[in-house]
Amino acid sequence: MIIMTSRQQILKLYKTMLRESQKFPSYNFKQYAVRRVHDAFKENRSLTDAKFIENQLKEAYRNLDIIKRQVIIGQLYSTEKLVIENIEKNKK
Amino acid sequence: MLPYMTSSFGNMHSRTHAFGWNAEAGVEKARAQVAGLINSSPCEIVFTSGATESSNLAIKGALNYIKKNKIKKPHVITTQTEHKCVLETLRELEDEVEVTYLKVDNKGLIDLEELKRSIKDNTAMIAVMAVNNEIGTVQPLEEIGKIAKKNNVLFFCDAAQGVGKIPIDVNKNNISLMSISGHKMYGPKGIGALFVKNKVRILPLQSGGGQERNFRSGTNPVPLIVGLGKAAEIAKEEMKSNFEYVKMLAQKLIKIIKGNETQESKNDNILPFVIRNGDENGYPGCVNLSFPYVEGESLLLSLPGVALSSGSACTSQSLEPSYVLRALGTKDDLAHSSIRFGIGKFTTEEEVVETAEKVKESVTKLREMSPLYEMVKEGINLDEINWGDN
Structure with missing residues (x-):
């Protein structure tokens, strides 16, 4: 039951972190945050030790707070879009 | 850093109130974080304004002590091929200090046998950088450290470009003094550190209140130090994955521009005659390429949306060809046609692909306008032409 709850909790956290990362106004910070979130969850996908999972979860929640805070700061001082962002946008 | 710019604004050197204690706690935590990255003791870390100051303090401070005692x-x-902060410092001291400038091979590596042969009775210091800032060459620190230890000589290492990117263990490498830069590992600009091994004696360069174990007087910039500490902690945690990521991007960049050895003769979609400067086994975040028959500065001007440089940031105001490339034996015309591609953890794959394609396009266009390239295409060997006769 504990594992089930954790799995749902982890999935929800993963999605929230990705969603929040997308809010970075800076292209490079956004891409970096998305890549790091993705890699970290992939790296820890096969963890079984409940205590270790709990610690990793706590760390992830701390990082979620950092992402949220940095997004706000980034929005306060956002800059012009980079050349690459316009190219990406046109491709889409 | 924000708390130390707002609520915890105290002067860390104030020992009589809580504001000072809070600031001091932040600084001491950062000292431990930096020490943890290079496997030193926190008390061996001295905060400075950056790697240039660290290198000045290490070289002048240690040599002043040795000269005096x-x-x-x-x-x-x-x-x-050292950074200017080392070369210029030593040049300034040349009246009082004897300096041997070791040559490097075409990859930028020193010859360890030549290093051994260069040691004399009065040799006091070996100063060799960890990672070259223009070509990414990584020097054999462990072997250099062994030579220094065996000969009872100080080993000063300017590791500004290496700390946080590749594993550097000051104990394993027997390093006596080492420069660290904040912004090179995604920390703030204007902050750095000097590792001073326990029992290594240096004299301070500035007089004042005796802060930082009397090595560096002046009030410490607490927010910057806290930022450096956090950067060191993150760098340690991410080092392996960042290295692999940067390596993947570097390989992609090189493959798109110049292809691999087997591709070179077959594929029309790559640029011919491109030369990679430095050591391909060095740090991958520093890719230096020469595009013969194209002026590096012209190439930069044709790529307005891309942040590139033809040398290091510290020498980018100069139009002289890179002294690092010349030390490798690169001819002036090739040195003039070189571009340094800096790749980091915030660089994306899309940026690398787009940059590589734009570079290919621009180099092709510029070569089309080049009479020299026309001659090369006609099979004329430019090296055999005596330009002076015409």
Whole structure:
């Protein structure tokens, strides 16, 4: 039951972190945050030790707070879009 | 850093109130974080304004002590490809200090046998950088450290470009003094550190209140130090994955521009005659390419949306060809046609692909306008032409 709850909790956290990362106004910070979130969850996908999972979860929640805070700061001082962002946008 | 710019604004050197204690706690935590990255003791870390100050303090501080207490005219062995902060510092001291500038091979590596042969009775210091800032070459620190230890000589290492990117263990490498830069590992600009091994003696360069174990007087910039500490902690945690990521991007960049060895003769979609400067086994975040028959500055001007440089940021105002590339034996025309691609953890794959394609396009266009390239295409060997006769 504990594992089930954790799995749902982890999935929800993963999605929230990705969603929040997308809010970075800076292209490079956004891409970096998305890549790091993705890699970290992939790296820890096969963890079984409940205590270790709990610690990793706590760390992830701390990082979620950092992402949220940095997004706000980034929005306060956002800059012009980079050349690459316009190219990406046109491709889409 | 924000709390130390707002609520915890105290002067860390104030010992009589909580504001000072809070600031001091932040600084001491950062000291431990930096020490943890290089496997030193926190008390061996001295905060400075950056790697340039660290290198000045290490070289001048140590040599001043040696001159005063041990050897009248000490001898220093360094390399021709060191950062300007090392070369200029040593050049300034040349009246009082004997300096040997070791040559490097075409990859930028020193010859360890030549290093051994260069050691004399008055040799006091070996000054060799960890990672070259223009070509990414990584020097054999462990072997250099062993030579320094065996000969009872100080080993000063300017590791500004290496700390946080590749594993550097000051104990394993027997390093006596080492420069660290904040912004090179995604920390703030204007902050750095000097590792001073326990029992290594240096004299301070500035007089004042005796802060930082009397090595560096002046009030410490607490928010910057806290930022450096956090950057060191993150760098340690991410080092392996960042290295692999940067390596993947570097390989992609090179493959798109110049292809691999087997591709070169077959594929029309790559640029011919491109030369990679430096050591391909060095740090991958520093890719230096020469595009013969194209002026590097013209190439930069044709790529307005891309942040590139033809040399290091510190020498980018100069139009002289890179002294690092010349030390490798690169001819002036090739050195003039070189571009340094800096790749980091915030660089994306899309940026690398787009940059590589734009570079290919621009180099092709510029070569089309080049009479020299026209001659090469006609099979004329430019090296055999005596330009002076015309």
